Amino acid sequence: MRYDALIIGAGMSGLAAGIRLAQAGKRVAILERHYLWGGLNSFYKRGGRRFETGLHALTNFAAKGTPNMPLTRILRQLRIPHEALRLAPQRRSITALRTSAGDTLRMSYSNDMALLRSEVARLFPSESAGFERLVAALPGYSGSSESDYAQSARARLADFVRDPLLAEMLMIAPLFYGSPTENDMSWAEYGILFRSIHLEGMARPEGGIKALLDLLIARFEQEGGELRMKSGVAAVMHDDGKVRGVRLDDGSELECERVLSSAGLVETEALCGRSVASEEDARIGRLSFLESCCVLDRAPQALGHDVTIVFYSDGERFRYERPEVPVEPRCGVITCPSNYELREPDREPFARVTCPANYGYWKGLSEESYAAEKARAVDTMLDTAETFSFPIRPHTVFRDSFTPRTIERYTGHRGGAVYGSPRKSRDGLTALRGLALIGTDQGLVGVIGAMLSGITIANRSLLEPAGGAA
Numbered sequence: 001m002r003y004d005a006l007i008i009g010a011g012m013s014g015l016a017a018g019i020r021l022a023q024a025g026k027r028v029a030i031l032e033r034h035y036l037w038g039g040l041n042s043f044y045k046r047g048g049r050r051f052e053t054g055l056h057a058l059t060n061f062a063a064k065g066t067p068n069m070p071l072t073r074i075l076r077q078l079r080i081p082h083e084a085l086r087l088a089p090q091r092r093s094i095t096a097l098r099t100s101a102g103d104t105l106r107m108s109y110s111n112d113m114a115l116l117r118s119e120v121a122r123l124f125p126s127e128s129a130g131f132e133r134l135v136a137a138l139p140g141y142s143g144s145s146e147s148d149y150a151q152s153a154r155a156r157l158a159d160f161v162r163d164p165l166l167a168e169m170l171m172i173a174p175l176f177y178g179s180p181t182e183n184d185m186s187w188a189e190y191g192i193l194f195r196s197i198h199l200e201g202m203a204r205p206e207g208g209i210k211a212l213l214d215l216l217i218a219r220f221e222q223e224g225g226e227l228r229m230k231s232g233v234a235a236v237m238h239d240d241g242k243v244r245g246v247r248l249d250d251g252s253e254l255e256c257e258r259v260l261s262s263a264g265l266v267e268t269e270a271l272c273g274r275s276v277a278s279e280e281d282a283r284i285g286r287l288s289f290l291e292s293c294c295v296l297d298r299a300p301q302a303l304g305h306d307v308t309i310v311f312y313s314d315g316e317r318f319r320y321e322r323p324e325v326p327v328e329p330r331c332g333v334i335t336c337p338s339n340y341e342l343r344e345p346d347r348e349p350f351a352r353v354t355c356p357a358n359y360g361y362w363k364g365l366s367e368e369s370y371a372a373e374k375a376r377a378v379d380t381m382l383d384t385a386e387t388f389s390f391p392i393r394p395h396t397v398f399r400d401s402f403t404p405r406t407i408e409r410y411t412g413h414r415g416g417a418v419y420g421s422p423r424k425s426r427d428g429l430t431a432l433r434g435l436a437l438i439g440t441d442q443g444l445v446g447v448i449g450a451m452l453s454g455i456t457i458a459n460r461s462l463l464e465p466a467g468g469a470a
């Protein structure tokens with residue numbers, strides 16, 4: 001039994017690629033090591049409650065029928081009607097920064113760019129013209145040049161914005177929502193992230209991640225695709241520089257024409273028999289997070305907090321980096337899913353707080369000390385997060401948290417690197433014919449980026465003869 005294509009990973013990129021290939025009549029299977037799909041963007045049950053990983057916000061919001069937008073393109077390609085997503089737009093989000101003088105600057109935005117424009121004018125009146133020039137100069141989604149990828153976003157921002165505090169604030173949300181590199185990103189990536197967060201906006205499917213994943217799984221199966229859970233790929237088999245198939249963890253083998261891998265760059269190389277990179281390998285991403293999900297006894301709005309997402313920095317320098325300490329409490333993201341414009345209010349509101357964390361520390365902890373250390377680190381995070389939001393702990397009825405170690409365990413990404421390797425393979429090509437990378441290490445991050453990546457590489461493989469690039 002020979003497959004046209006095998007896909008490693010049932011995350012967002014793997015599911016989107018699978019739907020495209022199955023729609024084209026290809027014999028395709030998605031192979032997932034875990035018993036749940038979704039990868040970095042998944043869900044699990046704890047204490048009788050459903051928790052989510054991954055999705056704080058679906059970026060790239062586009063109202064139904066808006067042409068030429070990434071979301072519109074994805075839905076058309078996957079043949080999913082816009083209304084099936086049941087998107088609830090954000091109410092209002094903020095970037096907050098505490099200055100050395102102890103003041104807190106709060107810059108609001110929504111899915112209407114007019115709000116961000118007016119906030120820049122309110123907080124930094126002399127910067128409005130520079131901000132407009134910045135927006136006009138942003139690189140687009142396609143057609144970025146090699147030099148856009150080589151230039152630092154911070155350096156380019158300084159060409160338009162003179163106040164260092166505004167420049168810092170304009171880096172916070174884009175870095176948090178997709179930079180695989182510490183403290184800076186390329187100008188091309190900045191353009192993509194700024195557009196997806198600020199020019200298009202943020203929303204949440206009613207029903208959260210599970211609702212979105214249910215839609216994708218249903219589409220894949222309707223098109224005749226095969227989803228094989230608990231089917232880890234132990235090796236990619238190849239002869240004479242060309243993919244032949246895969247060997248699963250249980251030793252069984254599957255033959256195929258092509259493999260599309262969302263496992264990651266170094267992880268996929270290891271599957272092909274290349275020596276496993278050491279933890280110091282610069283191609284392993286350093287950015288990972290500790291996230292705590294706090295189930296609340298009432299809606300945050302009832303506590304005076306109506307903000308959907310708060311991106312914060314407790315200091316004029318935003319520390320988007322792997323901390324020396326277990327968790328970096330001085331910056332983070334606070335998300336309140338019930339503060340989207342939901343049609344049906346959440347039965348159990350919750351708040352999620354996410355801060356950069358040190359992978360090595362969490363990886364090295366013994367089982368006995370892990371839970372206690374996690375509880376201690378979460379309290380450190382919440383001490384600061386509450387100063388940017390509301391008293392979360394007095395209203396928490398249940399809490400669950402995950403660390404970089406959990407992320408690595410459930411996704412296979414070395415170092416628990418949420419945005420993958422700093423080295424991207426933007427064409428998805430690998431050293432083997434018939435093997436392509438999709439998802440995070442193909443260069444498109446986030447839920448929308450991963451789906452676009454899966455679609456783009458799958459479409460390309462449909463145009464190529466068997467045995468072609470991928």
Ligand SMILES: Cc1cc2nc3c(=O)[nH]c(=O)nc-3n(C[C@H](O)[C@H](O)[C@H](O)COP(=O)(O)OP(=O)(O)OC[C@H]3O[C@@H](n4cnc5c(N)ncnc54)[C@H](O)[C@@H]3O)c2cc1C
Nearest residue numbers: 009011012013033039040054056057233439440446447450
């Ligand atoms: C805490 C957190 C918050 C986030 N917040 C947001 C957000 O608000 N908005 C947003 O857009 N994005 C967010 N993201 C990022 C987003 O979830 C990811 O960018 C996206 O889901 C990546 O999808 P992917 O398909 O590239 O990879 P993954 O999700 O990593 O999927 C890869 C899959 O491959 C499987 N796999 C790996 N190796 C093997 C193997 N050898 N055999 C079989 N299966 C294998 C893994 O188990 C996994 O299921 C967040 C992520 C995290 C962790």
